[in-house]
Amino acid sequence: MKTIRTVVIEDEAVTARNLIHLLGEIAHDIDVVSTLSSVEEAINWFTANESTYDLIFMDIRLADGLSFDIFKQINIDKPVIFVTAYNDYAIAAFKNNGIDYILKPFDEEEIANAVNKYKRWIGSVEPQVLPVFADLLAQIGNRSKSYKKSFLIHYRDKLIPVETAKISWFYTANEIVYVRTMDDRQYVMDFTIEQLEQQLEPDSFFRANRQFIINRQAITEVEFYFNGRLLVKVKPIAETQILISKARVPEFKRWMNT
Structure with a gap:
């Protein structure tokens, strides 16, 4: 064959x-x-x-x-x-x-x-x-879609329930995904960033780039950046800049305006 x-x-x-x-x-x-x-x-x-x-x-x-x-x-x-x-x-x-x-x-x-x-x-x-x-x-x-309302996260020797609405952003580095909550707590997730993207309500969460998924409620301001990109500032403050590529700026603006 x-x-x-x-x-x-x-x-x-x-x-x-x-x-x-x-x-x-x-x-x-x-x-x-x-x-x-x-x-x-x-x-x-x-x-x-x-x-x-x-x-x-x-x-x-x-x-x-x-x-x-x-x-x-x-x-x-x-x-x-x-x-x-x-x-x-x-x-x-x-x-x-x-x-x-x-x-x-x-x-x-x-x-x-x-x-x-x-x-x-x-x-x-x-x-x-x-x-x-x-x-x-x-x-x-x-194929109806149901979205996560909470995550059960392994932390040390415990399982901690975290409401999705109280999550500020997800961040991935070296194939490890971290979650930061509104009250500035950080945990490691068992999901990939791609899997999380599928489980999050798209009206509330946006895939900013390869590394970040951000909660609309966590955004404090958006600045114009080099080469037509946008710089998104969130709370708690992310250690790595959250940039929206020029190609995705129109989609991000539509999402923010809904």
Whole structure:
């Protein structure tokens, strides 16, 4: 059987490794030829490797913007399986070579079904990227989302309940996630920043960048920064600057204005 040369575009290292591991478990004919983590990196790679891949697994929100920006700058004519925490990009996904749309957190069965869908697609007489929107969007809409109201956090030899509303921000460094509460207490979380993003109410929490998720109630002011970015100040004060990239500034402003 022909090897399926696959590209993974995912800005969370843990999620990328998990996806690659599942692909290796369920499809021995898949060869992950590259793992990319940003719009810029993807554009550079695809520009230099036009005919060296067959399939793409692609997250939508990346550190430097939406992955749809890749399609605006280069031509990609291979099928894409989108893997994302958000259900509001489905139509755009299928306008950009999408053959499947998987909501995180994903499992082995969902990845296996997506790979099989690709194999059926490539094996058809005239493969086309023509999804059935009604059925697919209905499935997405039926996956109701419930958000965390509290977290049970391991601290020394105790389990401490922490209300989500009382959390100021989450911060990740060296694959460890820290949480800071409104009363300036800090704990280590058992979740990745990507997993947390999926569990938090999007009206209250915003993924500022690769390192931070911030609570709207923790924001004290926002300053203009270099190169079109924004500097967000929070309480308690974060030891590391919280910067919003130029690409995400419009989304952040919309979020703040709702």
